[in-house]
Amino acid sequence: MKIIQVILKFIIIFIIPSIHAQECKLEFKTEKIHVNGVTYDQKVGDPITPIADAIKADNLEEVKKILDEGYGVNQPCLGWVPLDYAISNNNIKIADFLLKRDASMSLIHINIGFMKSEIAEFLINQGMSPNLRYEDGITGMMLAAERNNPDLIKLLLKLGVNPNVQNSKTGMTSLMYAASYLNVEVVRVLLEQGVDPNIKDFKGKRALNWIAVDANRKLHASDGEYYAALFLAPFETKQKIIKERNSIKTRNKEKEKEIKKLFNSHR
Missing domain, CATH: 1.25.40.20 (Ankyrin repeat-containing domain)
Incomplete structure (x- = not known):
């Protein structure tokens, strides 16, 4: 029984996160930009993982499921952690959930100056310094x-x-x-x-x-x-x-x- 528990623990800690890590990719999409009255197509790259998709869709249940399956709450994808996606989408509900699952604010990639005031105020109330340099x-x-x-x-x-x-x-x-x-x-x-x-x-x-x-x-x-x-x-x-x-x-x-x-x- 102990051997089985050790194997299961190994799978949960090392194997599942590594599988999720392979899902991390840079997805390019074409956005229209306007410069001096002219419209151009510009490719924009975003770090994409299943948890990022779930956060963007405001699907809290899917976020819970992905974390429960072993995805690390602080696991980065090209520099972005799940909390970054919640911030980028101004999603206080999911940000609050991630923090309760021990997401670390010290790993936030996004500068406060990019945030909307609502999510910035929430994070500051949770302990993030407003004086970060x-x-x-x-x-x-x-x-x-x-x-x-x-x-x-x-x-x-x-x-x-x-x-x-x-x-x-x-x-x-x-x-x-x-x-x-x-x-x-x-x-x-x-x-x-x-x-x-x-x-x-x-x-x-x-x-x-x-x-x-x-x-x-x-x-x-x-x-x-x-x-x-x-x-x-x-x-x-x-x-x-x-x-x-x-x-x-x-x-x-x-x-x-x-x-x-x-x-x-x-x-």
């Missing part, structure tokens, strides 16, 4: 500022996160990221909370000097696609492409003016 020196608040997530910014501010913290490698602040990407609402929220606009990054630039830097860089980076599309497109489509490009430039200029106005009003 990542390998590139950035914090969750900085990434939220870059990605134009004012709701997450408000949550982090409410939790006492210091908005004046600087990127440990560049010296940039959350306000600099928001200004650089022309994220008007984030700039407004930060300034209303009394952030210091006079902090200098490691090259001596203040937030005011960062206005529109990355927004313009992104626009110029798409010049190749823009001119290629313009060259290949029929006349009517050319007019649409030019109009959309000019519209983006106009919107950026309007945002730039609004942000400068906000800076002037909070001096």
